[in-house]
Amino acid sequence: METMVKIDHLFGGIYQGKKVLVTGHTGFKGSWLSHWLVMMGAEVYGYSLAPETEPSHCIMLDTKMTECYGDITDQEALGDFFEEAQPEIVFHLAAQALVRDSYDDPITTFNSNVMGTLCVYEAARKTASVKAIVNVTSDKCYENKEWTWGYRENDPMGGYDPYSASKGCAELLTSSYRNSFFKDGKGILLASVRAGNVIGGGDWAKDRLIPDIVRATSIARRVQIRNPKATRPWQHVLEPLSGYLMVGWKLLEGEAQYADGWNFGPDLSSNLTVGEIVELCKDYWNQIGVELNTDPNQVHEAHLLMLDCSKANKILKWKPVWNIEDTLKHTIEWYKNYYLHNAVDTLSDIKAFVSAAHKSGVAWAQQANFKEAGHLLPVDQAI
Numbered sequence: 001m002e003t004m005v006k007i008d009h010l011f012g013g014i015y016q017g018k019k020v021l022v023t024g025h026t027g028f029k030g031s032w033l034s035h036w037l038v039m040m041g042a043e044v045y046g047y048s049l050a051p052e053t054e055p056s057h058c059i060m061l062d063t064k065m066t067e068c069y070g071d072i073t074d075q076e077a078l079g080d081f082f083e084e085a086q087p088e089i090v091f092h093l094a095a096q097a098l099v100r101d102s103y104d105d106p107i108t109t110f111n112s113n114v115m116g117t118l119c120v121y122e123a124a125r126k127t128a129s130v131k132a133i134v135n136v137t138s139d140k141c142y143e144n145k146e147w148t149w150g151y152r153e154n155d156p157m158g159g160y161d162p163y164s165a166s167k168g169c170a171e172l173l174t175s176s177y178r179n180s181f182f183k184d185g186k187g188i189l190l191a192s193v194r195a196g197n198v199i200g201g202g203d204w205a206k207d208r209l210i211p212d213i214v215r216a217t218s219i220a221r222r223v224q225i226r227n228p229k230a231t232r233p234w235q236h237v238l239e240p241l242s243g244y245l246m247v248g249w250k251l252l253e254g255e256a257q258y259a260d261g262w263n264f265g266p267d268l269s270s271n272l273t274v275g276e277i278v279e280l281c282k283d284y285w286n287q288i289g290v291e292l293n294t295d296p297n298q299v300h301e302a303h304l305l306m307l308d309c310s311k312a313n314k315i316l317k318w319k320p321v322w323n324i325e326d327t328l329k330h331t332i333e334w335y336k337n338y339y340l341h342n343a344v345d346t347l348s349d350i351k352a353f354v355s356a357a358h359k360s361g362v363a364w365a366q367q368a369n370f371k372e373a374g375h376l377l378p379v380d381q382a383i
């Protein structure tokens with residue numbers, strides 16, 4: 001029997017008809033987020049650099065939204081776009097997101113990730129329609145002590161490499177703006193959200209494990225693996241996005257206590273090493289082959305990094321939906337279908353995720369939370 005999940009009733013139906021500005025919409029996470037928002041009936045405005053990867057998930061989705069290609073640090077262009085869009089909520093994802101690139105070009109990294117975030121906050125301050133901002137940083141914003149337990153939202157910020165430090169700085173900036181300009185829930189409600197390594201179809205960034213694996217496999221090569229013993233929290237891209245949308249929902253309802261930092265990571269069982277992930281991927285694409293990159297001159301990358309998500313579990317009633325097997329199955333099969341059949345399974349992955357979320361009982365997927373009468377779409381008929 002069809003699961004009657006009304007796609008535009010998710011998150012209490014808050015995104016239906018809402019004007020939402022997404023920065024970084026041409027990137028991996030931003031392309032999934034924009035598409036999901038449009039499915040829920042939002043009017044989406046995207047501001048980013050032009051798509052940088054070939055292929056590009058954003059181009060293949062061709063999401064029905066208003067786009068502007070520009071630099072996040074171009075205050076005038078960004079301000080004009082805010083003025084045109086008049087958004088109620090901003091999801092800020094635009095960033096130089098690669099650790100290894102941050103060693104090659106620290107100036108662009110700090111400029112985009114810190115000054116870019118500052119420009120977004122200033123543009124929002126000048127746009128009266130903006131009620132809420134969800135700023136996306138990273139688990140790497142924490143001072144990494146290679147602990148075997150997870151970092152909590154009130155642990156100190158830090159960052160060894162330029163990327164991680166830029167995300168720690170973006171957090172300090174966020175805290176300063178919350179205290180200085182958005183105090184006591186007056187004006188804009190500002191939250192920051194921190195997730196770990198996300199995977200899923202449609203990512204072609206360089207130096208990331210899954211894109212490296214599928215790129216090599218698609219041309220019958222073996223993938224070179226760095227740091228096979230490094231442990232990371234692996235999760236499907238839809239998992240943190242459901243957390244960001246959940247926080248956005250609460251901010252749009254004017255609940256000031258949610259204007260805070262939030263961790264969104266997987267269950268402990270999904271904190272696996274790079275080597276373990278590669279072995280599991282082979283279950284879904286048996287042509288995957290591996291060789292170790294033993295280059296002794298590799299740049300420093302964190303070896304152990306986990307998030308404690310008790311706060312989101314308890315207060316937001318948020319929890320991960322897919323286990324690591326479901327996550328890898330959907331991820332690897334997305335790429336396999338793309339390379340072998342030229343198919344783009346993004347829409348069917350969103351539907352499968354929403355159905356699984358509904359069955360698992362997470363708050364954001366329950367119809368009982370829908371407050372207003374709306375336009376009803378069963379999940380299978382959306383878009």
Ligand SMILES: NC(=O)c1ccc[n+]([C@@H]2O[C@H](COP(=O)([O-])OP(=O)(O)OC[C@H]3O[C@@H](n4cnc5c(N)ncnc54)[C@H](O)[C@@H]3O)[C@@H](O)[C@H]2O)c1
Pocket residue numbers: 023024025026027028029030047048049050051070071072073092093094095096097098112116136137138139195196197198199205
């Ligand atoms: N992918 C992950 O595993 C991961 C993990 C933790 C945090 N994050 C964070 O999530 C956010 C999105 O990451 P992603 O994986 O989609 O990255 P991505 O590299 O795929 O996309 C980055 C996006 O930011 C835009 N961008 C970069 N510099 C810009 C600039 N100067 N001006 C305007 N736009 C600019 C790009 O055009 C692109 O749209 C980033 O803030 C990243 O740091 C990602």
